[in-house]
Amino acid sequence: MPMQPWFRDAKLGIFVHYGIYAVEGVPESWSFYSGQLSREAYMAQLDRFTAAAYDPEGWAALFARAGARYAVLTARHHDGVALWDTAYGNLDVVRHTPSGRDLLGGYAEALRGRGLRVGLYYSHSDWSHPDYASVVHPEPPNADVATHPLVVPKDGVEDPAAWARYLAYRDGQVGELVDRFRPDLLWFDGEWERVEEQWGLEALAARILKSSPDTVLNARMLSHGDYATPEQGVPLLPPDGPWELSLTVGDAWGHQRGDDRPKSVHQLVRYFTETIGMGGNLLLGLGPREDGTFQAEHVERLEGLGAWIARHAEAVYGTGAGLPAGHHYGPSTLSADRRTVYLFCFDPPREAVSVRGLRTAVKRVRVVGTGAEPAHRITGGLHDVPGVLWIDAPAAADIDPRATVLAVELDGELKLYRGAGRS
Structure with missing residues (x-):
């Protein structure tokens, strides 16, 4: 059944x-x-x-x-x-x-x-x-x-x-x-x-x-x-x-x-x-x-x-399992349309939150629950190995005392790089 x-x-x-x-x-x-x-x-x-x-x-x-x-x-x-x-x-x-x-x-x-x-x-x-x-x-x-x-x-x-x-x-x-x-x-x-x-x-x-x-x-x-x-x-x-x-x-x-x-x-x-x-x-x-x-x-x-x-209901209901271990230092979920990744941060981010291996371009990042939009950028990357996504730490007013959730909105369905890099 x-x-x-x-x-x-x-x-x-x-x-x-x-x-x-x-x-x-x-x-x-x-x-x-x-x-x-x-x-x-x-x-x-x-x-x-x-x-x-x-x-x-x-x-x-x-x-x-x-x-x-x-x-x-x-x-x-x-x-x-x-x-x-x-x-x-x-x-x-x-x-x-x-x-x-x-x-x-x-x-x-x-x-x-x-x-x-x-x-x-x-x-x-x-x-x-x-x-x-x-x-x-x-x-x-x-x-x-x-x-x-x-x-x-x-x-x-x-x-x-x-x-x-x-x-x-x-x-x-x-x-x-x-x-x-x-x-x-x-x-x-x-x-x-x-x-x-x-x-x-x-x-x-x-x-x-x-x-x-x-x-x-x-x-x-x-x-x-x-x-x-x-x-x-x-x-x-x-x-x-x-x-x-x-x-x-x-x-x-x-x-x-x-x-x-x-x-x-x-x-x-x-x-x-x-x-x-x-x-x-x-x-x-x-x-x-x-x-x-x-x-x-x-x-x-x-x-x-x-x-x-x-x-943080949008990051909970209607989602599935998120990124495999190693892409983000914490758990995450993925929206049903595979276009938004929700990152859970248990401790207040000090400088930035990083995500590795994203092949899909990022449209914007926002803090779930407040709507704040921290800046983000990509550094590095070569040939088929994508760079690292860096998300600026949210302002203190946007930090949740239990766990802050960042919604990473993608320009298309999630695609990940899972390789070993250029050897």
Whole structure:
């Protein structure tokens, strides 16, 4: 299926990890998997999960202010706790927590009301389901997948009937998500604990796309995924095809005690521009408290990023990956008509900004957000090797405190020199 064009141009999404783990502020699912908490203590959080201040309209408004075009909410993590009233399994916040209501419907409606695309996270794995630890990964990628009691059957004795029941449960829940909430994107996880054939991903993808043919699937649907999902670190080389970097605002995905070192707005602008400069999207993660409210520091970071994006929107939306490394010392993007290159400068230019290897003549240069037009000139060049474009440093009044953006307008489509020079 061709990639949905909205995804390539979305640039920014918000990744929300919300669940009972926010009650104690412990790692989502992993805290009982690792033994930080007993499973009983972890599940006791059900009794205090209220979602009392959950405001999906407020969430959607915040995400829109941040400049996001989509969001992804954890419909069910590895702990097996569903955020909607599922007919499959018996573990959801509607029946077993004081919140007592479906948390997905209002979220989807609020996002769509703001023109944002709806994403739902779902884990293939479920460390609470009685039938999950019933088969063995044929080539375990790590020791846990080979030995952990929540993952593998006791004594390694497989139970194909139990596994078939588990897949029916998994497929039933995914079917509910597709049919009831019509997600634009399904963000799967947990795929490392089984191989594609064990997961039955061909049949699952067919089920999803039959009901919702435009739904985008991430790479954790393995060969049936539409885009790559690097996590927590900007790749040095972009993955092939569409991709998305998942990155937390603080250190944790969900709300955790002690997660008090959020990235600065400057850092988020840098992560964002480096990602879109290589043709990817940034999926920026944060976790609400159990009542549904976000930390003020995280809200401030989102709003700061959004203010920067709003001022420089032309260099963000409707653009693609910019210049290859070495042409400009910083990320860049390229307009859809390939006639404008946007240069991101994280530090105030001291004398001039240089661009190497431009074959296309430059019509003018302007500062995005102020309209100032710094002078520019070409020096050097010989035969087929173009000279260097020098752009005078903008005046202090035209410098953005997060990142200054220079629009280099070309007299034709971008053409680059990529050779080794005359030898």
